[in-house]
Structures are given as structure tokens and as C-alpha cells.
Amino acid sequence: MPGKQERSENRRQRVLDAALDVFTSAGYGDTLVDEIARRSDTSKGGVYFHFPSKQALFLSLLDEASDLLLSRVERAMAAETDPLARGAVALRAVLQTFGGHRAVARLFLVEALGAGHQFNARMAALHQRFAALIKQQLDDAVAQGLIAPLDTDVASMAWFGAVNQVVMRWVLTGQPERLEDAYPALRRLLLYGVGLPAGEKV
């Protein structure tokens, strides 16, 4: 017998799970709250008991997902000190996390953009956060003389975009079979791009 909080929490989580399913398969606009209710074995009223609006429900998913992603990335980076190594492990953490949660990846890369203008600010902030994380490592690397000076604004955007696109292709087409398989090629590309001489370790 689940206690009170427990039952309620279960229900809330079931709604979130179902919402992830439906949002990622139908897109935000075409998702019906009724469908989320049906799939989570509750009712429309039940959904609205736990979430004030469809939009808030979607944002809860995004928050849940970005917490997951950022915590993993930060944990990975904490274990390294060299800026470029931190970039590399962050890259791997991203590929591993998305690689294990395709629906989450889809939510981030496809649906969030398709969810209308209300979400653009939120997404822009999230992008900004990641780009800043990358830029910081690049700036550090330049400061430490590991790489030659370069436009780290453009470079961090480009890094971010490159990873983004590789993940997106995987989400949409299933290639490569395992997302992590793209790691070596991507790491090489990014590090070389930033001026690291060919044949370096890290």
C-alpha cells in the first residue's frame, strides 16, 4: 500500500513519463492533454491537479532533463583539470547521456524548438549555459598556452553546434548506431579545430 505522498508522487511521475512519450512522438503542438492522461492511466483532471498547464508540464520535463544532463557533465568535468581534457570528458558525458535517453535528446533538440516562442527564451538560456561552459575551457586553454589564441565566441558556438547536429542526426536517423561511436571522430575534429597539433594526446 503506497502512502499518501507516495501514491501521489507515483501518479505525478507517471504523468511525466507519459508526457515525455507523447511530446516526443507527436510534438508539443499536436500533443493532447487528453492523450497524456490516457497513457498515464489517469484523467485530465488528474493531470491538471499535478500541473497547472500543458506548458508547465512541458517545462517540468525540460527542467528534469537539463538537470540530468548538466549534473552528469559537471561531475565528469570535476574529475579533470586540463581545460581541453575537461572539454573532452564533457563531450563524452553528453554523448553518453543522450545516447542512453533518446527521447530526452529528442525533447531537447527537436521538440523544444518546435514548442513555440514561449520556450525560445528558456532554450536560448540553456544553450547559452552550455556555450559558456565550453567557452570557459577554451579561454582557460588559451590562457595556459595550450592552444593559440582564437575567437572563442565563434569557436564555442561551433563546438556546441557540431555536437548538437551529430546528436540530432542520431535522434532523427539512428546513425551512428550507438551515439557514443561518434565520440572519437568528434573529439578529434573539435580539438584539431581549435588548433591542437595533430597527433597530440588528451
Added chain:
Amino acid sequence: MPGKQERSENRRQRVLDAALDVFTSAGYGDTLVDEIARRSDTSKGGVYFHFPSKQALFLSLLDEASDLLLSRVERAMAAETDPLARGAVALRAVLQTFGGHRAVARLFLVEALGAGHQFNARMAALHQRFAALIKQQLDDAVAQGLIAPLDTDVASMAWFGAVNQVVMRWVLTGQPERLEDAYPALRRLLLYGVGLPAGEKV
């Protein structure tokens, strides 16, 4: 006195122009056909006389824009023979074209994603077309021994994504002031990334 055809063409174009405005500022979902009619100084019926549906109107814009972009890129590439040089001029052509048509850039990079799942296939095909163009140059460059062998699948995706993201930032935040200003840094990044030794010409 404008003939009937002429007047009709004018009207049709006015609708397209207004549609570009409204779609790019409100997003697909939040765009009202009534608003397009209002801004093009016509009526809802007038819009529907020229286009069978809101969706078809949007697709017409996309087609118009992709024709513009691809023709410029192809023209630029035709003037070069070296694969990496072709990549570089293609990059510049993209930056110049989008740089001069911010609304079009927004249409491609933001609104098309927000336009719902009906458009995903269309957009995926377009992305595919560009990625294939890039991959071809990279494969040629490898075949000609200009660069060391690499995973050109991942590399072309990464290139594409990198450019995409730089353009998107410009669309959303206005940085850099002139999109073309990102060209040198981006070119360097992409060419180095692909293994071209630092300090090469092209």
C-alpha cells in the same frame, strides 16, 4: 495599366512577403492567416485564392528560400576546383546569403522547426542535401591526399552543425554584428578540424 496576370502576380508576391514577415516574427503556430491577409492588404479569401492552405504557403516560402541559398552556394563552388577551397567559398556564400536575409535565416533555422512534424521530413531532406555537399568535398579532399582520412560522415555533420549554430546565434542575438565577420574564425576552425596543418593557405 497592369494586366490581370500582373496584378495577380503582384498580389501573390505581396502575400509571400507578408507571410515571411509574420511567420518569422510570430512563428508558424501563432501566425494567423488573417494577419497575413491584413499585412498584405488583401483578405483571407485572397490568400486562399493563391495558396491552398497555410501549410502550403509556408512551404512555398521554404522552397523560395532554399532555391536562393542553393543557387548561390553552387555558383560559388563552381568557381573553384580544390575541394577545401570549394568548402570555404560555400561557407562564405552561406554566411553572405543569410547575412543579407535575416528573416530567411530565421525561417530556416527557427521557424521551420517550430512548424510541426509535417515539415520535419522536408527539413531533414534539406539538411541531408547540404551535409552531402560537404561530405563530397571532404571525400574528394581525402582522395586527393589533401587531408588525412577521417570519418567524413561525422565531420560533415559537425561542419554543418557548426555553421548552423553560428548563424542561429546571429539570428537570435544579433552577434556578431555582421554575420560575415564570423567567416575567418569559422573557416579556420573547420579546416583545422579536418586536419589541415595550422598555417596553411586556402
Added chain:
DNA sequence: AAAATCCGACTGACGAGTCGGTCGGTTTGA
């Protein structure tokens, strides 16, 4: 019993697409 949770029929706003009608220009034919 009281409170928390859940149900689902219902409402109201909304907006894409329709359709009967208008209007200016063009063709016909007397």
C-alpha cells in the same frame, strides 16, 4: 469526518478553411 486526490463531462475561445457574393476588366456580337 476532513482533507487530499482524482474523475470526466462540459465550456468557451479560437482559428483554419468555406462559400455566396461583388467588382473591374475582357470578350462577343449586333
Added chain:
DNA sequence: TCAAACCGACCGACTCGTCAGTCGGATTTT
């Protein structure tokens, strides 16, 4: 030459399905 007949372009009030969100009541938990 000049209507009468015609036609394509255009208009905008209206229809009609859709769906997020509500609410009064039922059910479950404490």
C-alpha cells in the same frame, strides 16, 4: 461602337471541429 455576357480575382462573415482548462462531485487517504 457599345452593351450584354462572361470571367477570374477577390472579399469577409460564417461554420465547425478542436482542445486547453474548469468544476462539481466521487473516491481514497489520514
